[in-house]
Amino acid sequence: MGAIASTLIFVIDDEPVVVLKSGAFRVDVELLGQHAGATSVRQASPDEVRVATGQAIGGVSPVGWPQELRTFIDESLAQYEQVWAACGTPNAVFCTSFDELVSLTGATAISLRPS
Numbered sequence: 001m002g003a004i005a006s007t008l009i010f011v012i013d014d015e016p017v018v019v020l021k022s023g024a025f026r027v028d029v030e031l032l033g034q035h036a037g038a039t040s041v042r043q044a045s046p047d048e049v050r051v052a053t054g055q056a057i058g059g060v061s062p063v064g065w066p067q068e069l070r071t072f073i074d075e076s077l078a079q080y081e082q083v084w085a086a087c088g089t090p091n092a093v094f095c096t097s098f099d100e101l102v103s104l105t106g107a108t109a110i111s112l113r114p115s
Contacts, residue, residue: 003080005073005101007060009044009052012036016044016052018071020062020085020107027074027112035072035110059090063104073098073107 004023
């Protein structure tokens with residue numbers, strides 16, 4: 001479960017932002033807001049996810065979006081040699097690594113684990 005790289009979309013100060021996090025825990029939204037220097041943070045609606053990524057919730061890929069999106073990746077994924085991420089559909093995943101995800105997405109590594 002921990003080696004699953006979940007791709008979530010949040011709206012931070014009215015801007016869609018991608019969060020790549022371990023499937024082992026939920027995102028601490030307050031902590032995300034602190035890292036992003038935000039005044040407001042909320043999880044995106046299914047419609048907002050589709051507009052931002054071109055994909056439906058439950059299978060959002062960490063790559064291949066119609067626009068460049070600010071991206072954060074949780075540091076806890078670095079402990080896994082291999083991580084698994086969705087391919088834009090809930091029925092397919094691909095194997096990658098923390099370093100490759102950072103390289104592909106330009107993500108900023110932060111700690112998102114709830115305290």
